[in-house]
Amino acid sequence: MSRVLILCVICVLLATALARPQKKTVLVGSARYDITVGLSYTRQTSPEGEPGGFNRYTSVGKFDDVKFGPSPSPAFDAWFEARLDIPGANAVVPMQQITGCGEITDFEIAPAWEDPHVAIAPKITAGPKLFEPVLQLLTYEMAHEAEIDSAAEDGGLPIVPLKPTLWFRYSENFSPSGSELRWEYENFALGAVDQSSFQFSVPLAIVADGKEVELSIPFTDGAAKGEWTVQFRPRSE
Numbered sequence: 341m342s343r344v345l346i347l348c349v350i351c352v353l354l355a356t357a358l359a360r361p362q363k364k365t366v367l368v369g370s371a372r373y374d375i376t377v378g379l380s381y382t383r384q385t386s387p388e389g390e391p392g393g394f395n396r397y398t399s400v401g402k403f404d405d406v407k408f409g410p411s412p413s414p415a416f417d418a419w420f421e422a423r424l425d426i427p428g429a430n431a432v433v434p435m436q437q438i439t440g441c442g443e444i445t446d447f448e449i450a451p452a453w454e455d456p457h458v459a460i461a462p463k464i465t466a467g468p469k470l471f472e473p474v475l476q477l478l479t480y481e482m483a484h485e486a487e488i489d490s491a492a493e494d495g496g497l498p499i500v501p502l503k504p505t506l507w508f509r510y511s512e513n514f515s516p517s518g519s520e521l522r523w524e525y526e527n528f529a530l531g532a533v534d535q536s537s538f539q540f541s542v543p544l545a546i547v548a549d550g551k552e553v554e555l556s557i558p559f560t561d562g563a564a565k566g567e568w569t570v571q572f573r574p575r576s577e
Contacts, residue, residue, distance in 0.1 A: 370408040370418075371550030372575040375440075375475065377401045377510045379536055381559050381566025387456035390563045392531055395448040397564075399512060401473030403440035405575060408506070408547055410434065415479045417504050417544050437476035442512060444468040444521055444533070452525040460525040467521035467533075476509045483507035483539055504544035510568075511537035536561070538568050550574050 380398040385391055409421040412434050419434040447468070451459035481488060514520050518532025525531070542553055553572035559565065 370547045373406045373547075374573045374575055375403040375406050376569075376571045376573070377403075377473065377475070378569040379512070379559060379566065380446075380569075381561075381564045383450070383562075383564040385450035385563070387453040387459075391450065392452040392462075392525070392529065393450055394564075395450045396446065397444070397448075397566075398446040399442060399444045399471075401440050401442040401471075401475075401510065401512065403438055403473075403475055406438065407432075415481075416477060418506060418547070419477060437474055439513075440473045440475065442471040442473040444471075447521070449523055449531070452529055452531075454528050460528050462523040462525055462531065464521070464523045466519055469520045471512060471514055471520045474511045474513045476511075478507040478509055478539070480505070480507060483509070483541070505541050506544055506547060507539065507541050509537060509539050510570075511535060540568070540570055542572070547572070 378398070378400045381394075382396045383390070383394055385393065385395060407421040408418040409432070411417065411419040413419075416436070419436055420438050421432045422435045422438065424431040424433055444467070449462040449464070451461055453459055512535040514533055514535040518534060521533040523531045536559075538557065538559070540555055540557060542555075546553060552574060553570065555568075555570040557568040557570070559567050
């Protein structure tokens with residue numbers, strides 16, 4: 341076999357190994373964490389650009405006393421462990437998602453314009469109220485559905501991480517009516533807070549070792565620019 345052919349074979353084998361999902365490492369248990377997810381952004385508004393909505397916005401979602409454990413599904417490296425409220429029993433049940441407590445901590449609602457020379461000030465009609473954010477564990481396939489579909493169309497396979505990774509989706513999970521914060525522009529329009537969500541990942545080894553996690557991920561939505569922040573703080577036992 342020629343040297344060129346050998347090199348080609350090696351390259352094909354390496355690419356195949358990288359593209360193929362790695363063997364799952366199941367998490368036995370983790371430290372207990374307090375998890376905080378924040379969103380903060382500012383937004384430029386004007387009669388000629390984007391009117392209404394927020395000039396600035398900050399929200400925080402908190403999930404207290406979170407522990408990871410084995411998943412009942414082989415597709416996941418881990419699930420959340422939820423304690424059952426049974427007196428005298430230390431019983432837990434695996435959960436794919438958990439619900440936390442969220443708060444809109446800072447905001448400024450932008451004016452609207454029917455006439456570009458006359459701004460209509462907003463009047464708050466409901467809220468701000470607490471909300472119930474959701475943190476969900478995903479499989480690699482769930483977190484990269486669009487990439488996998490695109491790779492399949494191109495006849496290839498997406499490259500997956502060599503190390504086991506936990507994939508998450510966070511959602512502010514506001515009500516469909518946006519009742520957590522609503523406002524009106526008198527005799528012109530109504531407004532309500534609209535939920536945001538995003539995905540992030542954490543190496544399984546970090547959670548298994550009970551290490552602290554801090555992430556900062558850019559946020560962009562039209563004229564809005566800011567960041568998502570994620571913190572996993574180990575609890576003192």
